[in-house]
Amino acid sequence: MRKVSTKISLFILIGIIISACNAEKRVPDGKQLLASNQIIVNGKKINDEDVHNQLYQKPNGTFLGYRLRLNLYNLANLNPDSTYQAKFTNHPGKYERKAKWLSAKQVDRLGKSFWYHGIHDFLKKTGEAPVIIDSVKTQKSVSRLQYYYFNNGFFDVKVNSQHDTIRPKRGKIKYEITTNEPYILDSIKATISSVALDSLYQKTKEDALIKSGDQYKTVDFSDEKNRLSAYFRNHGAYYFQPTSIVFDIDTIGKKHKADVNVNIGNYSYQDKDSTKTEPFKLYKISSVDIYTDYAPNTSKQNITDSVSYQNFNLYSREKLKYKPHAITDAIFITKGTSFADYKTVLTSRYLTNLKIFNPPSIQYEVDKKDTLNNSLIAKIYLTPRKKYSFQASFDLTHSNIQDIGISFSPSLTIRNIFNGAETLEISTRANLGSSKDLANPNNQFFNVSEYGLNFKLNFPRIFLPFSTEKIIPKSMIPSTQISVGYATQKNIGLDKENFTGIFSYNWNPKRNNTARFDLFNIQFVRNLNSQNYFNVYGSSYNALNEIGQLYNTNPDYFNSNNNLIIESGTSGFTKDVLNGTINVPQSSYNDVKSIEERRVRLTENDFILATNFTFSKTTKTDLADNNFYLFKTKIESAGSLLSLISNLSNQKLNSNGHHEFFNLEYSEYIKTEFDFIKHWDLSKEKILAVRSFFGIAIPFGNSDYIPFSRSYFSGGSNDNRAWQPYSLGPGRTGATNDFNEANMKIALSAEFRFKILGDLKGAFFADAGNIWNVFDNVTDEKATFKNFSSLKDIALGSGFGLRYDLNFFVVRFDFGFKTYNPAEETGKKWFRDYNFGHSVLNFGINYPF
Known part of the structure; x- marks a missing residue:
């Protein structure tokens, strides 16, 4: 019975969709649906968006060739109130019967419910009414096209329209445009009444946006008017306005040529009941x-x-x-x-x-x-803001580590704390989260926690004992920021304490350019529960346990299930293998050595003293700008200052052959990154976005590897979306570890975004990239970048996404499919897991780039 009802429901649904697919359903008799617009310019069909935007009527929008919004509109009942009332008019006594068990008020309210009324309002709002051909709007489109071409120098343009019938209720409009010859600017002169303005004009006329030999364009004259006005007002002409500039254009006796006279009269102002004029003056500040x-x-x-x-x-x-x-x-x-x-x-x-x-x-x-x-x-x-202000935020978060997190972040801002316009911000944060990827022996839902405290002091100037005005003038809005922070993470396996300190300078070299120089960027990461390493990194434990079961000779290292005991058994067996007490084949010895090196690297405390410089440049003007690029680069050097001090003071090396600072081995490396994003607005809310990223961190001197906090990973909602975070690479290793990271990364992404209906948008994307080890102590050939031939290990993911724009942020769902997996065997790399069963669903807030 259930199967029968399912089939009936399916047939009903198909019937509703088919009935709605009649695009002409809402077209009145004697009227026609606009199927298409065709613009013919000088005998050639054009699809120029600027020209088509001049038309008052455009056909109903389509999604992949299907009029989705029109058909949604056709599904709606345009008069739900009348339909509801008709139920009772056509069935006398029905209203009274319903009122007996619902009450009259509830029966009336039922007519306003979502099922009877709201769903139709939703369909009408989400859908799109049929575009009916209107002769008045067609004529307006003709006038607008004439005006458009006239403003581009075609003063003799001719525009005609033709209405063609495709079928009784469907038609199209053809616009035929004959532009004739454009007008070219000939001589350009200026008549300026004010001597002061005339002198300024002579200095700037070489930069004019209208030049002899250019084709006439109205927009050039508008831009030139604004340019001159800005120039005059930036050189003392306080009362000058763009309306004071008049362009006299003379085409009499000229064959497709125009003479231009820049006419600037005197300043005109109202004095009581009379209008007076006088030459423009150049003002100084007294x-x-x-x-x-x-x-x-x-x-x-x-x-x-x-x-x-x-x-x-x-x-x-x-x-x-x-x-x-x-x-x-x-x-x-x-x-x-x-x-x-x-x-x-x-x-x-x-x-x-x-x-x-x-x-x-x-x-x-x-x-x-x-x-x-x-x-x-x-x-x-100046109106001062309150000296003290308190803010608090409560967020639901999703990150590369946490599947879900709940965070609370209160902060206190103290302004003008030292009477020098400084601001001090004291912020705290508390986070509880859940992650299925982490060790969770007690099976707790909230198995991640983090608490932190941060102090941030901002000076609105470069804080140095000498002047930097010649290098970084105050027009670049410089500032100095000093911050100190502490955070502790519990119940995530290793547990960590994180101490940070930053002393940085910030400024804006140009409009939309930012620069930051961290004189000191200090981080100390202290692992509180390093003995729990093999509970967290299960893949490392399984690899070591497998070797131990084959070659171990000490039963004390194993539990009753013949598995290595954490921590005594894993540490004892590893020590015996590396010092030769237990003899194993060379390949197994190398595996144990590699496992131990990774354990040491991820469990030892990290001390980083770095200096870095970050520069970014963008052409984006505002949030609505979809045609821009963003370039960002960063270079960081860590440990060099400490090594210099150690060498000058003849500090002795420790047992590992490294220098120490307060009994801690410090990291030494150089790191650089390049990030480039470009967006193209393809019109009709279609956008092509691409991103390229390259980063590399090279250890030297006091380090053989890069600290985990400064390394790279691949995969996730903002990276290669066909892989989970940390589950891609390094190289073609197949992500054998739990958290795979390396010190070099390449990432390339392209995304085509389009509107589906209303605020619902879609995207097709392709993500390529991987991480590798290079110039460090990793010897696995599958994980290391040797030369350009290693680029064959770049992974490719592709897929599609749905996004809903809530104005203040965008909710994003992306489905990623493994298109090329370098970890697979030859012949199985392409499209091996290209199905929904092996797809990766990514949830994100806002666009990935």
């Missing part, structure tokens, strides 16, 4: 007045304290709470210089970046003391 605790809702400020500092005047309603230089360092408007818009913008940006004031109000007024009336007083109004 005074800079700063109100440090301005109250915007009070007309009387009641100034009680003031100070003059380096030609700045600072005023306060109460006792001045700031060291004068802390504020004046952020002011780019200075006494005696010309008025300039860009200085106003820089000042506003810098003051806002201090994070102790709300965005400032900067105003100018003519200095009445100047008899020539060409001086301005700059008035800067």
Whole structure:
């Protein structure tokens, strides 16, 4: 019976879909659905998006050639209220019968329920109404096309439209455009009434965006108007506006040529009931007045304290709470210089970046003391933010280690802590998580925990005993950050304590460029439960146990199940093999040695003293920009300073042949990374995104390998999505360890993103890459990068994803399939696990790159 009902439900569902697939279902009689638009320019069909965007009507959108949103709309009942009422009108007495066991109020409310009403509202909102051909909108499209080509220099353009019928309720529109010859700019002259502006114009006319010989384009004239206006206002012309520029274009007596005259008249202003004009003036700043605790809702400020500092005047309603230089360092408007818009913008940006004031109000007024009336007083109004502010966040998280985590992060911010516009942030975090990949002998759901405390002090300047203005001017908005942190992790097997300290400088060399220099980046990782190593890294234990069962001669190392005892049996057997007490074949000896080297590396305490420099550049202008690139590079050096001190002080080496710092072997390496992301906007909400990454860390001097915290892994929701985190590589080893990492990484990804319907979006992707060991103590040929021939070990994953845009973040599900697996045997590398049974489902927040 269950099978029969399933089949009936399936047939009903198919019937509903088929009925909805009638695209013309909602097309009224005598009307036609717009099937397509065709634009023919000078006899050739074009698909230029800019031209097609001029049309008032476009066909219903498709998904893979299917009108999904139109058919969803057709499934909806456009009048659910009438349909619900008709049930009772057509069946007298039905309303009364229902009201007896539901009540009349509940029966009426039922008509507004999701099943009767809400589902149809959802289908109408998610779907798309049929686009009906409208002759009025067609004519508007013709006018818009004429206007578009006219603005691109085709003054003699001709546009016609033709309505063709495909079938009774379906048609298409053809637009035929004859552009004729474009107009070319000929002579370009300027008539400027103000002598001061004319002098400025002569200095900048070589940079003009309209030049003789260029094809006429309206946008070039608009850009040139804005360029000139910005130039004049950045050189003292306070009252100048773009509307003061008029372009006179003369085509009389010219054959497809146009003469241009840049006409800039005098300044026109209203004086009582009359309009007056006078030549534009270039203004200088006569005074800079700063109100440090301005109250915007009070007309009387009641100034009680003031100070003059380096030609700045600072005023306060109460006792001045700031060291004068802390504020004046952020002011780019200075006494005696010309008025300039860009200085106003820089000042506003810098003051806002201090994070102790709300965005400032900067105003100018003519200095009445100047008899020539060409001086301005700059008035800067600052409204302080609260000295103390408390924030807290509660998050559900997903990471490469945790399947699910619950975190709570409260923080306290103290502003202007030393009266120099410094900010101190004290933050704590508590995290409980669950991971099925970690040792969990008690079978607890929350088997991961982390607690941390962090202090972060920010100075809005380069904190050095000498001036850096010539190297890093204040226009780059420099800052110094000192942070100290402590975190402890429990119940994840080894358990760790992590101490960090950073002293860094940050600045912006150019707009959308950032630079960071960590003078000191200190990390000390202390393992609290290293004896639990083989409980956590099960693959290492299994490999060692298998050898032990074959060659061990000491029964004390084994339990009743003939398995090595953790920790006494594993350590005893390893020691006996390596010192020759137990004789094993050379291959097994090498395996035991490799297992022990990995255990030592992952359980010993790490001390890292590094210096690094990070630079990034992007062309992204805002969140809606989908046509940009991002480049980021980093170089890091660790341990060199400590080695220099050790060598100068003739410090003795330890038993391992390494130097120590406070009885700890420190890490020494050099590391560099390159990350490049590029997005192309392909129109109609289609985006192609690519990413390439290369990173390498080379140990030397005091180290034979890279610390785990500084190594690379592959796989996961933001990497190669066909593999789980840490489950790819190194090389073609087949991820034999539990947490596979190495010191070199290559990653390449490409993703095609598209809209499905509403806020639901999809993507097809391909991820390539792997990790390798290079220049360290790993000798396994499968794991090491030898030369370019090792590139054949690059793994390839591909798949598709679904994303839902919630505006403030994107929820992402990606299905990854192993397309090329270098760990497989020859002949089985391609498409071996290309099925849903072996796919990897990745959950992520926001896009992977």
